[in-house]
Amino acid sequence: MLKAIAFEGKTIALREAKSGDEEMVNAFFDRMGGESRAVFNRGEYNRKGLLKFCQKGDATRKYWLLVDGNEMLGYVFFLDWNMKIPTLGVAVRDDLRGRRLGRSLCEAAIEKAKQSRKGGIMLTTHPANARAQTLYESLGFRCFGIARNCVELFYILNFKDETK
Numbered sequence: 001m002l003k004a005i006a007f008e009g010k011t012i013a014l015r016e017a018k019s020g021d022e023e024m025v026n027a028f029f030d031r032m033g034g035e036s037r038a039v040f041n042r043g044e045y046n047r048k049g050l051l052k053f054c055q056k057g058d059a060t061r062k063y064w065l066l067v068d069g070n071e072m073l074g075y076v077f078f079l080d081w082n083m084k085i086p087t088l089g090v091a092v093r094d095d096l097r098g099r100r101l102g103r104s105l106c107e108a109a110i111e112k113a114k115q116s117r118k119g120g121i122m123l124t125t126h127p128a129n130a131r132a133q134t135l136y137e138s139l140g141f142r143c144f145g146i147a148r149n150c151v152e153l154f155y156i157l158n159f160k161d162e163t164k
């Protein structure tokens with residue numbers, strides 16, 4: 001469990017993805033519009049990753065879903081959770097963008113990584129994804145340019161920087 005999220009007067013749990021969540025996960029990705037798909041789910045990469053986790057689990061990954069009733073409002077995850085610097089990913093439902101859910105999901109994940117004594121967090125994001133870049137930079141992530149062999153921008157949040 002991650003820290004619950006306050007949204008529209010409710011407190012919504014952020015719980016680990018599990019077997020049985022596949023239908024909800026598919027509904028979340030099915031309603032994703034072209035812009036979000038282009039920057040977040042090219043080749044269905046993130047949908048496949050989450051579905052595989054629901055079905056088989058994976059000790060090197062963590063996925064937390066923000067679920068209200070039977071609906072998935074968003075999710076946040078770490079790849080390479082077994083490494084000192086895991087890789088973060090986040091998405092919220094298109095019609096809920098810009099209402100600070102993305103920020104709350106990232107903050108909960110950052111807190112978890114700190115509690116778990118990670119050294120920091122890395123991520124990549126599409127150069128056209130201004131919304132995500134503004135969010136990451138406001139959370140303290142620094143951009144190190146284009147990731148090697150990749151078209152995406154590479155960001156790191158170094159927890160040591162924050163204690164200086």
Ligand SMILES: CC(C)(COP(=O)(O)OP(=O)(O)OC[C@H]1O[C@@H](n2cnc3c(N)ncnc32)[C@H](O)[C@@H]1OP(=O)(O)O)[C@@H](O)C(=O)NCCC(=O)NCCS
Pocket residue numbers: 036039040090091092093096097098099100101102103104124125126129130131132134135138
């Ligand atoms: C990127 C994403 C996770 C951000 O979540 P969100 O809930 O929409 O964003 P928030 O409301 O938390 O906004 C965070 C910051 O982004 C900035 N922001 C919001 N809308 C913006 C826009 N249209 N353009 C630029 N910056 C914007 C604001 O500065 C905001 O800071 P504030 O909280 O001080 O106002 C979400 O839009 C999303 O899921 N997009 C599709 C999937 C995706 O791109 N995931 C990230 C891949 S790396």
